[in-house]
Amino acid sequence: MRFHFLKTDKILAAVAAALALILNLAHAADTSLAALAARTSPDWLRTGTVYEIFPRDFSPAGNLNGVTARLDKLHDLGVNILWIMPIHPIGIKFRKGEYGSPYSISDYYAVNPDYGTLEDFKRLVAGAHKRGMKVIMDLVANHTAWDSVMMAHPEFYKQDASGHVIPPVPEWTDVAGLNYQNAALREYMITMLEYWIKEADVDGFRCDVAYNVPTDFWEQARVALTKIKPDIMMLAEASKPELLTNAFDIDYSWPLLATMNDVLIRNAPASQIRNCWEESRRQFPRGALHLRISDNHDEARAIARYGINGAIAASALMFTLDGVPLIYNGMEVGDATESGDPALFEKLTIFWQPKERPPLTDIYHDLIQLRRDYPAFTSGQLVWLPNSDPSKIVSFVRRDDKDEFVVVINLSNRPVNGTLGIDRAPEFAAMPIPIHSDPPPDSVTHFRLDGFGWRIYHRALSK
Numbered sequence: 001m002r003f004h005f006l007k008t009d010k011i012l013a014a015v016a017a018a019l020a021l022i023l024n025l026a027h028a029a030d031t032s033l034a035a036l037a038a039r040t041s042p043d044w045l046r047t048g049t050v051y052e053i054f055p056r057d058f059s060p061a062g063n064l065n066g067v068t069a070r071l072d073k074l075h076d077l078g079v080n081i082l083w084i085m086p087i088h089p090i091g092i093k094f095r096k097g098e099y100g101s102p103y104s105i106s107d108y109y110a111v112n113p114d115y116g117t118l119e120d121f122k123r124l125v126a127g128a129h130k131r132g133m134k135v136i137m138d139l140v141a142n143h144t145a146w147d148s149v150m151m152a153h154p155e156f157y158k159q160d161a162s163g164h165v166i167p168p169v170p171e172w173t174d175v176a177g178l179n180y181q182n183a184a185l186r187e188y189m190i191t192m193l194e195y196w197i198k199e200a201d202v203d204g205f206r207c208d209v210a211y212n213v214p215t216d217f218w219e220q221a222r223v224a225l226t227k228i229k230p231d232i233m234m235l236a237e238a239s240k241p242e243l244l245t246n247a248f249d250i251d252y253s254w255p256l257l258a259t260m261n262d263v264l265i266r267n268a269p270a271s272q273i274r275n276c277w278e279e280s281r282r283q284f285p286r287g288a289l290h291l292r293i294s295d296n297h298d299e300a301r302a303i304a305r306y307g308i309n310g311a312i313a314a315s316a317l318m319f320t321l322d323g324v325p326l327i328y329n330g331m332e333v334g335d336a337t338e339s340g341d342p343a344l345f346e347k348l349t350i351f352w353q354p355k356e357r358p359p360l361t362d363i364y365h366d367l368i369q370l371r372r373d374y375p376a377f378t379s380g381q382l383v384w385l386p387n388s389d390p391s392k393i394v395s396f397v398r399r400d401d402k403d404e405f406v407v408v409i410n411l412s413n414r415p416v417n418g419t420l421g422i423d424r425a426p427e428f429a430a431m432p433i434p435i436h437s438d439p440p441p442d443s444v445t446h447f448r449l450d451g452f453g454w455r456i457y458h459r460a461l462s463k
Contacts, residue, residue, distance in 0.1 A: 033241040038285035041249035042231040044080065044134060046289065047378045049368050050235075050326045051079035054297055055087065055115055056099065057337070057349050058329055064111075064120040068127050075131040077332060077361065078368035082128055083206050083235070085297065086138045087111050087121055091145020094174045097345025102138075103208055104174045106145040108192045122200050134203035136233055137196055141189055141217075142209040143168045143175035151176075156185040168212060180214045189217075190224050197228050204233030210248070211238035218247035235291065241284045250324060253290035255280060260294060260314055263411050264306045270411040271390040273317070292318035295328040301339050308334060309452035312363060313409055316454045319367040320398065320407045322382050332364045333357065366433045370456070376400040388418040393449075395420055399461075405431075406444055406457040413451040420445050428457040 051074060059066025064087065074082065089112045090100040102112075111118050125135045146165075150156050157165040158177035168177030178185060196202050210218065218234070225232050236248040239255060259276040262268035280290070294314040295302035302311035311334075319325045330337065330350040334357040337348045371377045380400035387395045392412040398405045406428060410416050422428075428444040433456060444457045 033245065033285050034282055036245055036285045038244045038288040039246060039249060040287075041289050042233060044231070045233050045249055045324060047372065047375075048080045048134075048324060049078065049371070050081045050083055050291065050324060051077075052083045052085065052296060052326060052328045054085045054102070054329060056102070056347055060349055062347060062349070063114065064116040064124050068120075068124045071124075071127050071131055071133075075133065076365075077327075078365055078372065079327060080132065081134045081136065081203075081233070083136050084124075084138060086140055086208075087115055089113065091147045091174070093146040095345075096174045097342060099345055099347055101174060101345055103140050103143075104145040105140050106148045108144075108150075108189075109195065118199070125200050125202060129201070134233070136204040136206050136235065137200075137202050138208060139193065139205040140208045141178065142212045143172070143177050145174070146176050148176070150188070153184070155179070155182055156188070168209070178213075180217050186217055186220065190221050193221060193225055194228060197225060197232070203229070203231075204235065204249075206235040206237065207248070208237050210236035210243060210251075211240045215240075215242050215247060218243060222247045241288070244288045245285050250289040250291055253280070253292055253323060256290070257293050257299075260317075261305065264310050264314065267412075269391040270394050273394050273411070274384050274396075277321070277384075290323040291326050292321055292323040293326045294318050295331050295339075296326060297328065297339060297344060299340050301336055302331065303334055303336055307413075307452075308358065310411075310413070312358065312360070313411060313452040313454055315364070316367070316407075316456075317394065317409055317411075319371065320377060320405075320456065321396075325367075325371075327364060332361045334360050363433065370431065370433070374400075374403050374405070374458075376403045376405055385420055385422065387420050389416055392416050393418055397422075402461055404428075404459050404461055407454070408444075408447055408449065408457075409454040410449040410452055415448065415450050415453075417448045418446075420447070424459065427459040429459070431456040431458055 053067055055064055055067055056062045059070065086102040086105060088105040089107050089110050090102060091104045091106040095104065111121055128135045144150055154165060156178060158168065158179045160166050165176045167173060167175055180186060193205065222234060234248045236243045236251040238251050239253070240251070244251060255276050259272050263270055263272060294311065299305070302314060306314055333352055334354050335350045336354065337350055376398045380398050383397045385395040385397050385406065387393045387408070392414070393408060393410055393416060395406065395408045398407065406420065406422060408420065422445060425443055425445045447455060449455065
């Protein structure tokens with residue numbers, strides 16, 4: 001999915017308001033789904049960290065081998081799920097920019113020659129598997145390029161009253177919308193997905209614009225793919241509750257991202273984070289899993305939107321909430337290279353050694369390790385904890401039967417002295433994660449946090 005982000009608060013506010021309206025309309029009929037259970041997701045997803053890779057920008061070579069060459073660094077970082085953005089050839093007709101959008105695909109069965117070959121992709125997947133990492137492909141099921149090989153079947157496409165093929169959305173002029181009323185198209189797409197599992201041994205799919213494709217197609221595809229690989233993962237680029245009952249394991253936490261933008265860019269009260277989380281619980285099936293995002297290929301980089309310290313605070317929140325966190329390539333070094341539309345249509349290589357950054361790689365490594373070491377963050381309870389300044393501070397508890405953690409995050413750029421009400425406070429100790437230079441706290445109940453400062457406190461529970 002592609003948004004047009006400009007560097008003004010006015011445009012950001014308009015985008016956020018429009019997104020909120022869309023989400024509210026989509027959710028209005030879905031509140032009854034909260035009484036149902038979400039499908040059970042594989043453990044490797046629930047306990048994992050997703051790392052999104054744009055092969056064109058990931059290395060100077062801009063190809064699949066450039067990704068394979070960096071697998072050891074990704075393994076050392078601790079991520080275990082690699083999401084590879086579309087690897088297929090990009091259409092030329094009505095192309096945007098010099099390189100075109102990777103989401104304008106001309107052949108689902110081919111590999112973009114700029115990226116390499118099928119063997120290169122299979123080598124990447126095998127190398128990831130050797131290191132204990134899963135690989136999911138980006139599936140663009142909503143539309144194709146205008147010069148796609150599938151144009152030999154115009155019945156596969158949406159058409160206007162005159163029989164002309166049309167885009168799925170008027171402003172998406174570089175792509176043509178697919179018509180899922182056509183049974184032959186459904187068969188084509190499912191067979192293609194089966195091909196990539198059988199041929200390349202991929203572990204799942206991130207499904208672009210999943211909310212625009214009929215839910216019953218996704219359910220149909222899920223049944224077929226699970227027969228081949230029972231623990232396959234399906235990620236929906238959507239915030240649509242009905243998708244998580246049968247078709248998908250996880251979706252995007254878009255409402256939370258929009259709320260985060262409100263808080264960190266437009267000075268909305270931090271308490272809106274909790275309100276958004278609770279609203280999601282009321283709408284989605286029980287146990288629904290959400291991808292926690294602060295940065296991705298559709299957005300201006302988080303450090304551009306929030307500043308470096310604000311981006312770190314946002315990540316601290318996304319890694320300690322329930323759900324599965326996402327790292328977009330380059331976040332772990334503080335890359336500020338332009339992202340989103342129109343940068344998506346060009347080649348802007350990640351700068352892996354930016355100047356004057358905090359120890360971001362160490363911070364992300366330790367947050368990933370924290371989730372790996374303590375199931376309280378991946379399968380335990382989340383309980384919101386009142387604090388003395390909810391306009392700036394979010395605070396909550398993560399716990400299971402072995403451990404209890406208190407997370408306190410200042411989502412403002414000003415220092416805050418505050419208090420928490422929590423039992424057995426002397427038993428908690430601050431976790432040694434390399435964060436800001438805040439003075440060591442005297443107690444979990446009385447804290448001082450610099451602007452965008454945060455702390456995680458831990459105590460072991462009696463067995």
